[in-house]
Amino acid sequence: MTTQGWVFMVTSLAFVWGLCAWCYYRVLSTPPAD
């Protein structure tokens, strides 16, 4: 695994996991519409 490979892998994983976590945090913490 090259340095560039690490960069692409970590960045991609951080993006998808981060986006997913943020989305579910928003969904679960926001009260439902009336």
Next chain:
Amino acid sequence: MSEQKQQWGSRLGVILAVAGSAVGLGNFLRFPGQAAQNGGGAFMIPYFCALLLLGIPIGWAEWTMGRYGGRKGFHSAPAIMGVVGKGRIARYFGIIGVLIPLGVYFYYVIIESWCLSYCFEYVRQIAGGAGLGIDSKAPIADQARSSAEFFDNFTGAKFDGVTVKGGIHESLVFWSLTFALNVWFVYRGLSKGIEAFCKWAMPAMAVCALVVLVRVLTLPANDALPDQNVLTGLGYMWNPDFAALKQAKTWMAAAGQIFFSLSVGFGVIINYASYMRRKDDVVLSGLTSAATNEMFEVGFGGMITLTSAFIFLGASGTIAAVQSGSFSLGFKTLPIVFAQMPMGNLIGALWFFMLFLAAITSSLSMLQPTKAFIEEAIGVSRKMSTTLVTIVALIGSFWVLWFSKDGVALGTIDEWVGTFLIVILAAVQVICFGWVFGLERGLREAHEGAQMRIPRVFGFVLKYVAPSYLLIAIFMFCKDDMPGMLTKLGGNPVARNTLIMIAVVIAGLMFLTYLGEKRWRAAGMDLDGEREPDDTKGHA
């Protein structure tokens, strides 16, 4: 129109149901191969560009159109497209939104049953049975032969009708069981069936995937070839080859992968969203479903499949596996990998169970749009619509099961319905949303009840970028792929007859749309989108 207005029980439920529809075998078997063949880590550049410029925006348009159509009392793609596209032409194009999920279901439920049966074989192996019959101590070439033989015999790849002639073939048992499960959940309805199942199945999938991921990432290096280890395996997948970015095919492959992975243009999101209420958020929900899909695809598919293959098969074996296609990778190559792996039987069982869950959450979403269409086109009960869709799906699926030789029937439907028509439907949807319904109106509708704003730039993307990409893709498909597809039809009666079967289904759907039109007009419903929705009216 239906006995009781169906609704999702919770917001999380619809998000997980849409995510379940999107997450399928492609996340774990198609994506890794596409990335590896198109620049490795560098593939993620066009991939994420396509996610942001194509997948998410078109998804937002579908969620919005679906909810809008639901406010008018419609839940099927033909009806909703008629409203959004303001007339009969769009309505009849919307038939594609029923044909695609129904047609794809014909073969998808069979692949789903393979996953269940493979899981069962691994459980059998854990219990000391023969299972797939792969001897882990034999040379890899012999293992590959055993694995391929098992798959070919199980799926009837060598001869038509072999799975249904001369007694009850094991594949028939699993197909029947899988089919019955699908019908059962769909019959139970949106909240008690699909939603309840997805709320359990999606987390279960994540747990299974996590266990397999941990196992793969903690694998020791190959004893005989220590260069074949986790890091070099990850490197095979993630080391970037920037030269691939100079090729148009890389960008097309990335866009294609995003497109099919997110299940946009499939007719499912538009149906699922139609059961939402006016003030239910579609923007954050749509983004969350897409993010969930990406978590499974990049976070699990991108880390597990090729890494494990590389450790045990090396570069040449992995390349060969990738080039042989998703089915071959999933059902012939990975069993060899599990045979070498410590705790391989348990991991194999978990892997195929996870694939089964991924497949069934998708296949449930494929029956629901047709069921909804039948209900509102001819005004029958849920029981009757489930019965009718089951009959049609049984006939179509049995056709694919029978004509199993070389997967011709399966491949024909996959090419014509599951590939070509998806791009057509997506183009029609996005053009209707941006140009007929009107972009400003569409964005205003999307922001009703929204818990995040759509960035302004996506307006430009929806109106110009997405339609342009799709129209170019259709042109390129017709130019590059259609001649080959037509040649295949000419040379193969099974392929030809399969397409005739699809044409019969299309004719049936057109007739139902015609009946629906009369019914909807008689009921005073706004099927051509001439009025604003009246949310005070309860639609039966």
